[in-house]
Amino acid sequence: MTHSQTDTLKEGHASIGDVVGIREQTAFQKMVASQAFWVGIALFVLVVFMTWLEPSFGTVDNTTNITRNFAPIAIMGLGMTVVLITGGIDLSVGSVMGLVAIVAGLLLTWHQPWYVAFGAGLLAGMACGAFNGFFVAYIGMPSFVVTLGMLSIARSAAVVLSGNQMLYQFGPDAPIVKAIGQAKWPRHTPDGWVPRWIPELSSHFWVMVILALIVGFVFIFTAWARHLFAIGGNEHAARLTGVPVDRVKFQAYVFSAFTASIASLLLLGYSGSAINAMGTGYELRVIAGTVIGGANLMGGYGTAFGAVIGSAFLEVIRNALLMAGIDSNWQGAFVGAFIILAVLLGMQTSGKSLRATLEGMFTWKRK
Amino acid sequence: MSVLDVRSVSKSFGAIRALSEVSFTVAAGEVVGLMGDNGAGKSTMVKLIAGNFPPSDGEIAVDGEVCHFHKPIEARGAGIEVVYQDLALADNLTAAQNVFLGREMKKGLWPFRVLDKQAMINRSANLFAELKSETRPRDLVKKMSGGQRQAVAIARTRLSNAKLVLMDEPTAAISVRQVAEVLELIRRLKSQSVSVMLISHRMPDVFAVCDRIIVMRRGSKVADKATENTSPEEITGLITGAIRDA
Numbered sequence: 364m365t366h367s368q369t370d371t372l373k374e375g376h377a378s379i380g381d382v383v384g385i386r387e388q389t390a391f392q393k394m395v396a397s398q399a400f401w402v403g404i405a406l407f408v409l410v411v412f413m414t415w416l417e418p419s420f421g422t423v424d425n426t427t428n429i430t431r432n433f434a435p436i437a438i439m440g441l442g443m444t445v446v447l448i449t450g451g452i453d454l455s456v457g458s459v460m461g462l463v464a465i466v467a468g469l470l471l472t473w474h475q476p477w478y479v480a481f482g483a484g485l486l487a488g489m490a491c492g493a494f495n496g497f498f499v500a501y502i503g504m505p506s507f508v509v510t511l512g513m514l515s516i517a518r519s520a521a522v523v524l525s526g527n528q529m530l531y532q533f534g535p536d537a538p539i540v541k542a543i544g545q546a547k548w549p550r551h552t553p554d555g556w557v558p559r560w561i562p563e564l565s566s567h568f569w570v571m572v573i574l575a576l577i578v579g580f581v582f583i584f585t586a587w588a589r590h591l592f593a594i595g596g597n598e599h600a601a602r603l604t605g606v607p608v609d610r611v612k613f614q615a616y617v618f619s620a621f622t623a624s625i626a627s628l629l630l631l632g633y634s635g636s637a638i639n640a641m642g643t644g645y646e647l648r649v650i651a652g653t654v655i656g657g658a659n660l661m662g663g664y665g666t667a668f669g670a671v672i673g674s675a676f677l678e679v680i681r682n683a684l685l686m687a688g689i690d691s692n693w694q695g696a697f698v699g700a701f702i703i704l705a706v707l708l709g710m711q712t713s714g715k716s717l718r719a720t721l722e723g724m725f726t727w728k729r730k
Numbered sequence: 731m732s733v734l735d736v737r738s739v740s741k742s743f744g745a746i747r748a749l750s751e752v753s754f755t756v757a758a759g760e761v762v763g764l765m766g767d768n769g770a771g772k773s774t775m776v777k778l779i780a781g782n783f784p785p786s787d788g789e790i791a792v793d794g795e796v797c798h799f800h801k802p803i804e805a806r807g808a809g810i811e812v813v814y815q816d817l818a819l820a821d822n823l824t825a826a827q828n829v830f831l832g833r834e835m836k837k838g839l840w841p842f843r844v845l846d847k848q849a850m851i852n853r854s855a856n857l858f859a860e861l862k863s864e865t866r867p868r869d870l871v872k873k874m875s876g877g878q879r880q881a882v883a884i885a886r887t888r889l890s891n892a893k894l895v896l897m898d899e900p901t902a903a904i905s906v907r908q909v910a911e912v913l914e915l916i917r918r919l920k921s922q923s924v925s926v927m928l929i930s931h932r933m934p935d936v937f938a939v940c941d942r943i944i945v946m947r948r949g950s951k952v953a954d955k956a957t958e959n960t961s962p963e964e965i966t967g968l969i970t971g972a973i974r975d976a
Contacts, residue, residue: 584844586834589823593831596820603818604886605803605832663822 398657398708399669406676409683417686425682426562427547431633433678434567435626439649440656440670441578442622445615447653450595450662451499451506453619455491455513456649460627460642461521463488467628468637469524474534477543484631485624491517492620496613506616514646521639531636544632567629571671574622579667591615595662644695651698652677655705677701731794732757733893733925734779734810739788741774748774751788752951754944756894759923761916763936763957766946767969772929775946776896779927780812781805793893803832811887815898817879819871825882826854826867829889857885861915877908884915894925901935913939933962947971 394400414421439456446453467484471477491513498509533540546566549557582588590611593601602608623642631637656673658665680701681694732755741749749771756762766772778785781799789796792808799805802812819828830850837846854867863881871879880900887895897916901909909932916926916939930936936943937957945953945968953960953968967973 586836586845589827589831589834589845592822593820593827596822597818600816600818600820601831603802603812603814605806663820 397666397669398655398705399666399672402655402657402669402676403672406672406679409676409679413679413683413686417683420683420686423560423562427565429675429678429682430562430568431565432682433652433674434565434571435630436645436648436652436678437571437671437674438567438574438626438629439619439622439645440653440674441574441667442619443649443653444656444658444665444667444670445578445591446506446619447650447658447660448591448595448662448665449612449615450598451612451615452510452650452660453495453506453616454510454646455495455517456619456623457642457645458514458517458521459488459491459620459623460630460645461639462491462517462524463624463627464631464637464641465521465525465530465639467631468530468533471533471536471540471637472530475536477536477539480536480540481628484628485621488620488624488627489617492617492623493613495620496616499616500609500612510616518639518643525637525639527639529636529638533635537635540632541635542632544629544634565633567633570625570629574625575667575671578670582667587611587614592663595659595664647695647702648677648698649674651702651705654702660706673705733760733793734927735791735794736775736779737789737791739775739778739785739790741778741783742786747949749778749785749949752946752949753788754951754954756925756927758893758925759920760942761920761926761928761940763940763943764927764929764946765931765936765943765965765969769948770946770969771949772946773898774949776812776898776927776929779805779810779894780896781810806890809891809893810896811890811892811894812896813880813883813887813898813900815902817883819879819882821872822870824868824870825858825865825874825878825885826851828871828882829854829857829867829885831886833889853889854885857888860888860918861885862911877904877911880904880908880912884912892924894927895919896927896929898929899931900928901930901932909935933965936965937962945969 410421419425439460443453443456463484466487467480470480470483495506495510495513498504499506543566547563548566548569549561550563551557551559590601590606590608593604593606594608594611598608627641630641652674653665653670654660654673655676656666656669656671658669658673677698680697684693684697685691734756736752736754738751738753739749740747740751752771752775754762764772764775777783779790781802781804784798784800790799791797792810797805797808799808805812820831823831826847827850830853835846835849835853836843837849838844851867858865858867858881861881861884863878863885865874865878865881865885869878871882874882884897884900900912904912913935916928919926920939926939928936928940940957942954942956943960943965944951945965947969952974953965964973
């Protein structure tokens, strides 16, 4: 930059920015331009408003609940973001959760140690991801079709394996499994080294934080993530420039299934039982969360922070609606409405502003 | 010794014979124009050399060694770089990210082997300065003009020590001033004894920079003449078929 500036000064020309009309964005401008930033602001406003409106909302206990409730969605959101960036979609995450819970639960009921059960659960989940990845990346099928198939296959396998029973008579390692799912930090101990106003945060929340930091690091600093973005931007170009497109896409689906497995095992530990219906409909919540956080369904854009903040936003809305006494059956309608709204807002970044879109709709109707 | 030696290469797609028995050579530091009407087999020829698919018959030798490319990356490994007509750029990435796409510079030790962003930005800035292009490494390609995008695609070929650069219609969609810059770049590549194959419809550009012009018609080579021994009129005749052979 400095080099070209001195050059232009010497020659007495205008700087590039003046001619071309685009300037390099500062870090602050980039932040302001991102959807995740504005969702974060909206979340903050919502939290402040709800705390003022409903005193029980802002309590330490409710904070513990909310952070635990959205953590599994955000964990899967991180995996979903990776897939969305490549321009794909993974509809199977909810069913993979069910299968993982049943596989791990069966092994626990057979008195296997917890690490064997969790390992087998992870393997089963990642096998589903490998299946998705193989057919999408190497066979070239649309991700929508393959993962929709897996949605059905994994759920069906979970039902068959479980004999359509709830599994809860876990062997000797049951306390360890529960401890993993129900752990909290920091604890409000009687000696009181932790002040009361700090919420006890669940293991789910901390796993999410660690995973989000790792994924965020990978997105910013590694060639693998750069290839993900390139594939989402122009898959053909990525292939021509020597990016291992098939391998990277395959890995994206395996990672998505991996995050679903982690979320499943945490929930298994929390409830102390395995049901084959675990995660039913979660794929929609996960996709909604990531899209609200700014991931693009067309590929090429997404952030780890967005996946977390979008999921948190959805959960706070859900929690707020419950507190406001609205029938919980309305949740689906709100999730759906937010997906549509988020994509509509996202259209602004791809050149066409929301206002222009709305104006276009109304002029079209008048004709 | 010639950098590229194409020996009686044929290519069929099912019943369609796209190329039949084409032979030519490109010497080091030589700029060769490849001309022909739509469907003459230019693109197929470029894709064969670039390693998109292997020939049905015949062989391609680089620096005297027979190569069997199945993927573009293999051709690149042998020192052949391509500037594609659609430029093969990812719009959502910056100029520097596109230049280094697929061969990112890294630093540190595994598992903390991370991108060396500053080095890539500096190197891209140098390449753009060499090209005298008004392109900044941190700008998104989505927001760039046609000429700037071209510069990004050309800068990419200069990363490695390419022996041969194939340019597919590099001057088709850019401004007059940028055309002059691209032609100047081709001359600069030549002066560094890099060979260039220029595939173009624009007669003035080909005559401005090429040492030799190869004309193709309906899958066969119909002429291979030094630029000083021919004229735009003759080349036009050869392309259209008004002149049978030369």
